[in-house]
Amino acid sequence: MADDQTQPASLLAPFEGQPPPAPAWFTAIIAQEPQRSTFDVEGANIELLTWGEVGKPGLLFLHGNGAHADWWSFIAPFFAKDWRVAAISWSGMGGSDWREAYSAELFAKEIFAAVDAAQLEAGGVKPIVVGHSFGGFPTLYCAARHPERLRGAILADTSIQPPHKRWKGPPPRSGLGNRVYATMEDALTRFRLAPPQPCENLYIADYIARRSLKELEGGWTWKFDPDLWHNFRMPDLGLLLPEIACPAAMLWGERSGLMGPETLNYMLEQMPDEVLLLPLPDADHHVMIDQPLAFVAGLRGLLAGWG
Numbered sequence: 001m002a003d004d005q006t007q008p009a010s011l012l013a014p015f016e017g018q019p020p021p022a023p024a025w026f027t028a029i030i031a032q033e034p035q036r037s038t039f040d041v042e043g044a045n046i047e048l049l050t051w052g053e054v055g056k057p058g059l060l061f062l063h064g065n066g067a068h069a070d071w072w073s074f075i076a077p078f079f080a081k082d083w084r085v086a087a088i089s090w091s092g093m094g095g096s097d098w099r100e101a102y103s104a105e106l107f108a109k110e111i112f113a114a115v116d117a118a119q120l121e122a123g124g125v126k127p128i129v130v131g132h133s134f135g136g137f138p139t140l141y142c143a144a145r146h147p148e149r150l151r152g153a154i155l156a157d158t159s160i161q162p163p164h165k166r167w168k169g170p171p172p173r174s175g176l177g178n179r180v181y182a183t184m185e186d187a188l189t190r191f192r193l194a195p196p197q198p199c200e201n202l203y204i205a206d207y208i209a210r211r212s213l214k215e216l217e218g219g220w221t222w223k224f225d226p227d228l229w230h231n232f233r234m235p236d237l238g239l240l241l242p243e244i245a246c247p248a249a250m251l252w253g254e255r256s257g258l259m260g261p262e263t264l265n266y267m268l269e270q271m272p273d274e275v276l277l278l279p280l281p282d283a284d285h286h287v288m289i290d291q292p293l294a295f296v297a298g299l300r301g302l303l304a305g306w307g
Contacts, residue, residue, distance in 0.1 A: 010189045011205050017185035022203035025293070030207065032077035034087075038096075039117035041110050047095035049073065049087045050118050052080035057128070057151075058120025059303070060111065061087040064133030066194065066224040068094025070211040071132070074204060075288050078296045079303075086118035090135075092225035094211075099225075103233040107138035112149060126151040128303065132288065133157055133258075140240050147245035152306050154299070155250045157285050159258035160237045162266040178226055180219045187213050187220045195257055197284040204289045241270035249276035249302045253283030253290060276302060 012020075034049035049069045059079055061072040072087040079085050089096040090107060099106070111129065114120075120127040128151050131139030136158025143153035181187035191209035199205050213220045250267070252259040268277075278298050283290040 010191075011193075011199055011202060012191055012209060013189040015202075015206070017183075017188060019206050020202040026074060026203060026207075029074050029077050032080065034073060034076070037117070039113055041091070041113045042106065044091045044097040044099055046091060046097075046110055046113065047089035048114060048117055049076070051076050051085040052083055054084055054119045055123045056082060056084045057123055057125050058115060058118070059083040059085045060114055060118070060120060060127050060129045061085070062111070062129065062131040062135030062139060063087070063089070063093070064135050066093060066212075066222075067132075067208075068211060068223060070094070071208055071288070073211075074207065074292060075296060079300075084118065084120055084122070086114055086120060088114045092228040094223055098228075099231070101231045101233070102228055104138055104141045104235055108142050108146065111138055111142055112146070115149075128152040128154070128306065130154040130156060130299065131158060133159075133285065137234070137237060140237060140244070141235065143246050143248055144240040144243035150246045152247040152249070152303075153244070154248070154302060156295075157252045157256050157259060157287050158250070159256075159263055160241060160267050160270075161263055163238060165263075166236070166238065178221055180216065180221045182219045184210070184213060184215075184220050187222075193286055193289070195285060197255075197257065197286065197290075199286075199289065201289055201292070204292065208289075238266075238270060241267060242272070244272055244275065247306055248272075248274075249278060251278035251280060251287065251295075251298055251302070253285055253287045254279045254281050255283060256285040256287075258285050276305065278302065 034051050037048050038045040039048055047069055063071045069087040069089045076085045076087055092098050115127050129139050136155040139153050188209050212222055214223050280287050280291050280294055288295045
């Protein structure tokens with residue numbers, strides 16, 4: 001999610017604050033409301049959503065940059081019959097507290113604290129973690145540095161660039177992260193997907209956008225910490241790819257602007273040969289928005305392969 005003026009077209013403005021029409025499956029799945037709670041990680045309250053019975057195998061969903069746990073609220077219930085499912089909002093995002101500084105190590109602690117808080121290991125087996133985009137960075141970190149604690153790790157359109165395109169520091173400040181809008185309707189017109197891409201399933205964009213906002217004195221603003229990337233310590237993710245030491249899979253949108261041939265070939269060269277691969281047709285970077293049911297089907301297939 002981004003409040004990005006470089007994208008000229010507003011996704012939601014034509015609906016004038018009203019939710020777009022949604023198919024029956026979507027209405028039914030979001031009606032399966034999660035339990036909502038928080039847990040503490042080094043002084044920050046972390047937002048936790050859970051579905052399914054304690055004691056079933058654990059499945060943890062991790063969202064991307066500037067997003068929140070409800071990006072999974074139309075995906076996670078599909079798995080609640082057979083899994084104890086959880087999703088968190090990273091610190092600095094969603095309904096979680098902000099920090100003065102962020103790091104891969106801290107986000108890894110949030111992952112394993114979520115496993116404990118959601119009782120994902122109550123059935124006696126280790127959890128499987130699914131990370132989309134930025135959420136795949138801590139997932140990769142754990143798969144390389146803490147593989148003994150995971151049953152499996154899945155990277156969903158998580159782009160690890162080749163060395164000459166590697167992280168060069170935070171992006172320039174946009175000055176828009178804390179902008180306050182007079183009404184929710186005004187804010188909804190500014191909701192964008194980042195990086196820019198088409199969005200056919202506007203009912204999902206609307207659902208996500210409404211839960212990306214918080215009310216404060218004077219109006220509405222986005223929940224994410226606009227300074228997160230300026231206070232974030234990230235390891236060289238490329239060095240972690242060969243170190244993946246638990247069962248792992250990578251899925252991506254075949255149209256994703258972040259997973260072009262150069263990036264994809266680099267990642268495949270660096271990762272162990274055993275990593276499973278699943279390209280999703282007719283999908284951009286936000287695979288769960290572009291092809292939600294195909295995403296669910298593909299993920300079910302990967303999970304079944306790990307027994």
